[in-house]
Amino acid sequence: MKYTLLAMLGIYTFMNAGAQSVQLQKIKNHNHQNSSALLKEFVDFISIPNLASDSTSIRRNAFHIMSLMNKRGIGNVQLLNATAKGVPPSVYGEVITPGAKTTLIFYAHYDGQPVNAAQWAEGLEPFTPKLYTSAIDKGGSPVSLPETNAYDPEWRLYARSASDDKAGVFAILQAYSALVKSGIKPTCNIKFFFEGEEEAGSQHLGEILEKHNQLLQSDLWIMCDGPVHQSGKKQIAFGVRGDAGLELTVYASTRPLHSGHYGNWAPNPALLLAKLLASMKDENGRVTVQGFYDDVIPLTISESEALKNVPSVDEQMKKELRLNSVEMPGKSLSEAINLPSLNINGFQSGNVGKLASNQIPTYATAVIDLRLVLGNDWQRQQNKVIDHIKSQGYFVIDHDPTDNERIEHDKKLIKVIAGKFGYNAQRTSMDIPIVNKVIMAVQTTTPDKIVLQPTMGGSLPLYLFEKHLKAKTISVPIANHDNNQHAENENIRLKNLFEGIETMAAIMMIK
Template identity: 45%
Template structure:
């Protein structure tokens, strides 16, 4: 209807309306139905304490990736919770492997199918390093760093402060999405809201152990996931600025170990120092040859296979909020590798890092010896265009170029006496990187729905679009193997202590996740 105050009066139109009223043909139109996002928001506001308590219950289930008994109990609990909100769900099993929680919610006449990936397993824990037991969720009035203090769980009807933090293993990585999707589906069921897409849930139980069987699980469910149009990965943190983000790719990951050799046994440093080869020094020099003082990797060909960004990705990169100076102050850093390139730019390049070095002992355990070996663990992050085998070969060639004979097993005496410098190289494989183009029409729909949810939760223009995420997820199985687009949809606070002691989730981020998922599950069908 035209609501312009200058609209002209039309007697003929008025007469027709009056005639319809007299004839009883004018039916009062019902008020516009609430959107799915409105329904989910209203449900959350009415049940905040219950949602927090349900999240805490989920966090009580131990989920160490390699503990099959514990992780199976967690899977069974999640399966049952999905069933309770109307999802047809089951456990798909491989003997001796964490089960896959599979679920479906089919919508009559839906023209699109969304695949939703979450992992429910978590990193190992050392309880001695935690303030509270890692599987006894503890609610704080704010982050520990900000002076928050423990408080009791809210009772139904109690107000919930969005700045509260819930501390437990997997609070941020990656049970938070499960705790958010369940109330969304419960709200939809109670209010009769149907998603606009078919939904397929694929909950991985061994992501933190490398998702070694995920490809096989995908093969076992191939006929049930064939119609999926796009995968949404519910994992990862918000942008370091604190603003919500979408990411369209992840780095790959590979680990290698390099061992250098001296004498056949440890030798007394007084009797043999300055004579026997010093393995720690040999290894240090080898490692130093791999990067310059600015952090640039000096391995020949290291950057040659990086796939260039598209126009949309370059524009998104330029529009990302600056965080480097604030992060440097937060982390106590005066300089960073690759300056003046930003963190957002650096995570789009392959990385070579030293994860650990061993050669003898330090502190109270240090002994007056020359260790017979020194070992370095290398952490390599791949980007789109890199292949793990290729980068591994480049590292091996670099080591050979530094005068080392490279072996794959400990050298025998004949080899020791033949080559002055020997390096054993092991490891490799891991995940390749993956990236979905931001120009994909369905991706554009996801961006629109996510932007609306972000605006509602954090204010206008708050959503950050990042071409890549620094971490690693098994996206390649979905993008490269299955040939489907995938978008990563992070919700955890960036300071959630992911993988570390005192992992936590800020309650405001849980509320945002509910808004976001409701918007995504009720997106209009316009992309196809």
């Protein structure tokens, strides 16, 4: 199969560049001629708070999506609920095309990452979307939502989930809407599936998929989540990394101590945790946890070949992020995301800044994130880290310590909360006919050769689709790469939103 797919892509692009452009142009025109209403509708959607644990707001989002579906004439609209109460429902809808032999199902998620509003830039609030002339850190200034159908594609809309992943939900719904309004008939059956607890670990997704196994049958899932390639080129990813979390809390004295009277006699939990975390990686950024890189299934020939063709963005990204070095010297970003990883998401002990005081804190906490590649088992990966912690002289418990637990061992004491809802990585073969059709369809939307990524750095619980539905999945992301997803100042560049709608529409037109 060596070179076949990439060669095909070149030929197809050449042959079909003109063929779909009339239909695509109609879609593009429709969106641009209705951009004011379109943006307003999107802003209303991202104004609804969407933390998965906030069950009231989550249901407001779900109902809102149902009404957007109804408005577009999508059928069989319903909530797919888990058995337990308060679980964010998935939202389903479908369009059955008479005579169609292919069924595509489009996925995006409508819940978002937690927000720490205090960390957002002045003038921004996570759920009060605001439009800026460009990225704020590049000098963008506020601009009103346009009353006419004129906008600058470089404008950015700031809000939690503006890109991750309400942009996905909206692009899919708007793509279908544009298709219909432009008088284009879909060529396949289209199903819609919007998850509500992806950022909380998709704890009930498996149950929902299993329960609605028949309803959710398809030839291919199109996962619309994550950013396009940093080069600005559109990309398709054939896999995702798995994900698992660990929260570590090191305990010391039961009460905070004066750093003068007890400093360097009483153990300092921040130092203990710093030493523990420092022990997890060597000077070359390699994780030193025993067996951490074992179990990894190597890339296939097609995948290796595709990886070689991924444009290098290392120098561009270093410049953009003002980095003079990388964590693993000599490893490219592409290589790095094809390895399991260990990242510190947060570290907190005592106080800094104005609240700092001369004390020895009573505990120190860190949250670490493990990303997994094909072959890793998420719980085995967590256990490797826990074994490493034990090897560093720690007694590991899974709860706040009792007075006795603090002293009954001669070991250091740590609470390890192993996230219960991790999941494994997943990869779909690049060499399946329906997958090839989607690649070709996306290629029709852009003159640039699209990037084919064997795996994305980010995670989605795609293995669940394989497990419960025997389904195939590929990811077609649309957001700008510098969207600050998962952090403060999340945003979507309007060019990406509009092009994302076109990408989704092109996929809906495959034959």
